[in-house]
Amino acid sequence: MKTGIKRFGISLDGLLLKSFDSLIAKKGYSNRSEAIRDLIRDNLVQTEWEAGNKECIGTVTIVYSHHRRELLDVLTDIQHNFHTSVISSMHVHMDEHNCLEVIVVRGKGNDIKKIADRLIGAKGVKHGKLTVTTTGKELV
Ligand code: NI
Known part of the structure; x- marks a missing residue:
């Protein structure tokens, strides 16, 4: 071409x-x-x-209550279980009660979806959203 x-x-x-x-x-x-x-x-x-089988990169944004201490363990366990795909995360203490977490995930589309579903679906997560973009290699 x-x-x-x-x-x-x-x-x-x-x-x-x-x-x-x-x-x-x-x-x-x-x-x-x-x-x-x-x-x-x-x-x-x-x-x-x-x-589903191409390498993508995305962010999972989740909002949850700071007081659900058991949820912190669950979210950390999920990220450790997928440590090869979880690149980075950022935690924001939004107010006295609410936390925002942004987790950067990289891998095949299907794998990213699975990780996002686990995180967003964890009991106690108030809202979650997966945003997927490209690694940029195949775009001009
Ligand atoms: Ni917090």
Whole structure:
């Protein structure tokens, strides 16, 4: 595959283009090309992640009560069980009662999903969210 910048035309309905222009203006894009490049990249990353067997990287964000001391042990055990995939974590004492933890995980999509499910599903976790992105190796 030849690299370098290629130009191509896109045909689409005027109303759809108007909506797109309005959307990208709100998001702060300076031009359509950059917005379209981001849409393509996002789709490629999503497909990579959904394949399940490609290496991805993600963050698991969880919120839980500081007073659930047994939960701290459970969350630590899960991270030790998957120590080869858990790269780093950050703990924030949000107030007297609530903790926020962000755990960075790297590995095959399916494995990341499994770790996130365990952490988010741990009894006492109030809310959790997995965000997956790419390692960047296969994207330009
Ligand atoms: Ni805390």
